[in-house]
Amino acid sequence: MNEPTDFLVIGAGLAGLAFARQVQAAGATVQVLDKGRGVGGRAATRRFGAARVDHGAQFFTARSPEFQAIVDAGLAEGWVKEWYRSIPEWRDGTIHPRPDGHPRYACPEGISALPKHLAEGLTVITEAEVQGISWEDIGYVAQAKDGRQFAGTTLILNVPPVQLLTLASDLVTPEDATLLATATLEPCWALLALLETDLAVDWPALELTNHPVFSWIARDHTKRGPGAPPALVAHTGPAWTAAHLEESQATVEAALIAELETLLGPLALSQSQAHRWRYAKPLTALDQPYFWDGARQIGACGDWCEGGRVEGAYLSGHRLALAIE
Numbered sequence: 001m002n003e004p005t006d007f008l009v010i011g012a013g014l015a016g017l018a019f020a021r022q023v024q025a026a027g028a029t030v031q032v033l034d035k036g037r038g039v040g041g042r043a044a045t046r047r048f049g050a051a052r053v054d055h056g057a058q059f060f061t062a063r064s065p066e067f068q069a070i071v072d073a074g075l076a077e078g079w080v081k082e083w084y085r086s087i088p089e090w091r092d093g094t095i096h097p098r099p100d101g102h103p104r105y106a107c108p109e110g111i112s113a114l115p116k117h118l119a120e121g122l123t124v125i126t127e128a129e130v131q132g133i134s135w136e137d138i139g140y141v142a143q144a145k146d147g148r149q150f151a152g153t154t155l156i157l158n159v160p161p162v163q164l165l166t167l168a169s170d171l172v173t174p175e176d177a178t179l180l181a182t183a184t185l186e187p188c189w190a191l192l193a194l195l196e197t198d199l200a201v202d203w204p205a206l207e208l209t210n211h212p213v214f215s216w217i218a219r220d221h222t223k224r225g226p227g228a229p230p231a232l233v234a235h236t237g238p239a240w241t242a243a244h245l246e247e248s249q250a251t252v253e254a255a256l257i258a259e260l261e262t263l264l265g266p267l268a269l270s271q272s273q274a275h276r277w278r279y280a281k282p283l284t285a286l287d288q289p290y291f292w293d294g295a296r297q298i299g300a301c302g303d304w305c306e307g308g309r310v311e312g313a314y315l316s317g318h319r320l321a322l323a324i325e
């Protein structure tokens, strides 16, 4: 086990990274553990054939000065671009334009550029799935699946609430365990599809209302540079997801391709894949920007605390750091 750091963060999602960046900038030592091969959690991009496809978060907005500063840095350095100001709505078979003038941002290399940028200069240990956490003389000690141990004086959890309580229900008070259990995330299936030829449409994406299967369809390549291979990403709505949650990837993939072709017409698909997000988007939030117990030196952050979405996750971690550093 290495020397205990001031902060031990479990989860290198946007919230955990925003937290770690801020406390490190203030002079603290911090290490961040994540079970994934890379950072970013649901802000994820997959290499898919010749394409890079965002299969989790699709775009982000910036309504707070803190997150706008990150976006502005990305715009200046070229890893963020303004994608569109209007995403049309599909409703009852008709597409309705919805110009609201509010910029939606994307990353030309894929949305994982955002967490990668936040992780620069941080000590992030990937492929470290935490299976247990104990409180010992030296502070909190996290046990990874492969036997490694990591210690820190203050523990910050940036994992979905169900996983948080599995790891730490005996580290928080019973009242706080009850509070944390009120936050829930709902699941979603994503279909990734590479096309031989692009669709003959002018929309970058559609938000679907009252569609029996889909809630979102994006021509993902419109976020990339010129010449990017045409690719679609489709997300399922809550009712369809609930009815098909435990089906196999192959079954869901076939069903979603058929539904997509019913909606859009025949597709010249070269490759496709389904991905299940078991904890996709907040259904019920904590209604506070973060969780913090100063007596026990334990905190939690994530999109499920208050704001939801990419910006909400960032703000949750950032504001927790400002509150306790």
Ligand SMILES: Cc1cc2nc3c(=O)[nH]c(=O)nc-3n(C[C@H](O)[C@H](O)[C@H](O)COP(=O)(O)OP(=O)(O)OC[C@H]3O[C@@H](n4cnc5c(N)ncnc54)[C@H](O)[C@@H]3O)c2cc1C
Pocket: 010, 011, 012, 013, 014, 015, 016, 033, 034, 035, 036, 039, 040, 041, 042, 043, 055, 056, 057, 058, 059, 060, 061, 128, 129, 130, 131, 158, 159, 160, 163, 188, 190, 235, 277, 279, 280, 281, 301, 302, 303, 304, 308, 309, 310, 311, 313
């Ligand atoms: C399909 C989908 C579409 C979305 N679309 C949008 C969108 O268009 N715009 C938008 O703003 N937001 C969107 N979101 C939401 C956005 O992705 C999230 O709000 C944000 O990424 C959440 O960040 P987070 O830090 O709270 O959590 P997460 O990204 O979930 O990070 C948690 C991290 O904890 C790690 N972890 C979990 N358990 C362990 C463990 N035991 N040990 C170690 N590490 C662990 C995970 O690997 C993960 O990296 C979407 C999400 C999904 C799934």
